[in-house]
Amino acid sequence: MFKNHEFKIVKDAKLADILVINTCGFIDSAKEEAINTILEMAEYKKKRCKYLIVMGCLVQRYKEELQKALPEVDLFIKLEEYDKLWEKIEKYLNTKMEEKMPETKKQEKLKVLPIPNFQEFMQRVITTGKNYAYLKIGEGCSNFCTYCAIPYIRGPFVSRKKEEIIEEAKMLAEKGIKELIIIAQDTTKYGIDLYKKPGLPNLLEEISKINGIEWIRFLYSYPEGISKELIETVKNNKKILPYFDIPIQHISNKLLKKMNRKTSKEEIINLIKEIRKNIPNATLRTSIIVGFPGETNEDFEELMDFIELAKFDNLGAFMYSKEEGTPAASFKNQIHGNTKKSRYNKLMQKQQEIVRKKLEEQIQKQDTVLVEDISFDSKFLIGRTKNQAPDIDGITYIINENNENCINNFVDVKITKVLDYDVQAQIIK
Numbered sequence: 001m002f003k004n005h006e007f008k009i010v011k012d013a014k015l016a017d018i019l020v021i022n023t024c025g026f027i028d029s030a031k032e033e034a035i036n037t038i039l040e041m042a043e044y045k046k047k048r049c050k051y052l053i054v055m056g057c058l059v060q061r062y063k064e065e066l067q068k069a070l071p072e073v074d075l076f077i078k079l080e081e082y083d084k085l086w087e088k089i090e091k092y093l094n095t096k097m098e099e100k101m102p103e104t105k106k107q108e109k110l111k112v113l114p115i116p117n118f119q120e121f122m123q124r125v126i127t128t129g130k131n132y133a134y135l136k137i138g139e140g141c142s143n144f145c146t147y148c149a150i151p152y153i154r155g156p157f158v159s160r161k162k163e164e165i166i167e168e169a170k171m172l173a174e175k176g177i178k179e180l181i182i183i184a185q186d187t188t189k190y191g192i193d194l195y196k197k198p199g200l201p202n203l204l205e206e207i208s209k210i211n212g213i214e215w216i217r218f219l220y221s222y223p224e225g226i227s228k229e230l231i232e233t234v235k236n237n238k239k240i241l242p243y244f245d246i247p248i249q250h251i252s253n254k255l256l257k258k259m260n261r262k263t264s265k266e267e268i269i270n271l272i273k274e275i276r277k278n279i280p281n282a283t284l285r286t287s288i289i290v291g292f293p294g295e296t297n298e299d300f301e302e303l304m305d306f307i308e309l310a311k312f313d314n315l316g317a318f319m320y321s322k323e324e325g326t327p328a329a330s331f332k333n334q335i336h337g338n339t340k341k342s343r344y345n346k347l348m349q350k351q352q353e354i355v356r357k358k359l360e361e362q363i364q365k366q367d368t369v370l371v372e373d374i375s376f377d378s379k380f381l382i383g384r385t386k387n388q389a390p391d392i393d394g395i396t397y398i399i400n401e402n403n404e405n406c407i408n409n410f411v412d413v414k415i416t417k418v419l420d421y422d423v424q425a426q427i428i429k
């Protein structure tokens with residue numbers, strides 16, 4: 001939108017006259033990160049920046065409070081105002097004064113939020129570099145996990161039309177994007193609202209036919225939605241990475257039920273077995289919540305035993321965060337912060353040992369890396385293997401022997417060393 005109105009997009013905040021911050025607001029750590037970013041960006045108003053605009057989930061949830069607490073911000077825009085996004089920005093820029101916000105009503109539950117129109121997707125600015133881009137296939141969530149505010153912030157799950165997603169993917173391929181990362185709050189629900197049946201396998205197949213797209217990675221696949229058809233599709237299509245991001249949140253049946261999750265411990269175990277039986281080299285990632293209300297020491301030990309057994313390649317853990325407006329916020333037996341922290345530390349320590357062992361097994365093995373960058377001292381090229389999703393997983397450092405020409409290309413490497421969650425490698429000549 002800015003580009004279409006004769007603004008130039010700059011990557012360095014120092015050079016911007018207008019700074020726009022998109023926020024996340026569904027758990028404490030995300031809110032904290034968003035507030036810290038707003039405060040950090042507000043510092044630029046002392047120099048060049050004239051306008052600070054904040055949008056996204058945090059604003060959707062707390063616009064009134066934010067307006068009071070952060071006077072540095074010139075304009076807050078809620079998700080439901082995105083259809084008038086440019087109108088609002090333009091009006092503000094023209095009048096150069098704080099827009100009078102109407103009294104916000106109590107947050108309306110399950111309002112279907114507008115998906116930006118197709119042209120906006122097609123004119124998007126790619127902020128993730130030359131090699132990969134996120135491709136959003138749906139918006140919102142209808143799962144109603146009891147700890148999660150997302151269905152109330154972003155409304156029910158709405159799929160984007162398949163033809164539009166494919167067009168956008170082709171446009172990204174034409175720009176040189178090699179890896180597409182398919183996202184939605186729950187990608188396995190794709191198509192159910194529009195086509196009355198799960199449509200992810202077919203969508204992935206269609207995207208894989210696009211020339212130039214070499215890797216397709218789909219994230220946030222809820223266990224109940226991973227069908228035999230989806231596993232078969234991944235198994236038989238070389239471009240669809242055998243990378244399963246399955247947020248399970250916990251393993252105790254008692255807690256899964258309290259979380260309103262749709263899968264049981266037994267089903268999760270069977271699913272992992274099924275994936276590994278069909279795709280022995282599959283990478284498995286998960287997310288876990290520790291300290292959910294009512295989590296006893298026994299529940300936590302059950303989780304630790306399972307983590308030891310399942311040996312996920314990648315795992316993200318969160319300490320339960322009490323979110324107002326969600327059912328779990330009023331559950332009895334909330335867990336003390338210190339207990340949550342100590343369980344979190346124990347879990348992450350165990351996972352680090354698992355990852356280290358798994359990565360050590362990779363030493364001397366060959367792999368393919370998408371090279372994306374070079375280290376500040378030029379000693380290493382930096383890239384990712386199929387097992388490494390950007391931002392959330394480790395990375396691969398490749399010893400640079402005048403191989404700068406490999407940047408933005410795929411190279412074959414041999415893994416030589418493990419560095420905590422990352423690996424070091426050498427190009428195979």
Ligand code: SF4
Binds near residue numbers: 141142145150222
């Ligand atoms: S699936 Fe559950 S945790 Fe994920 S966005 Fe939906 S309600 Fe939240």
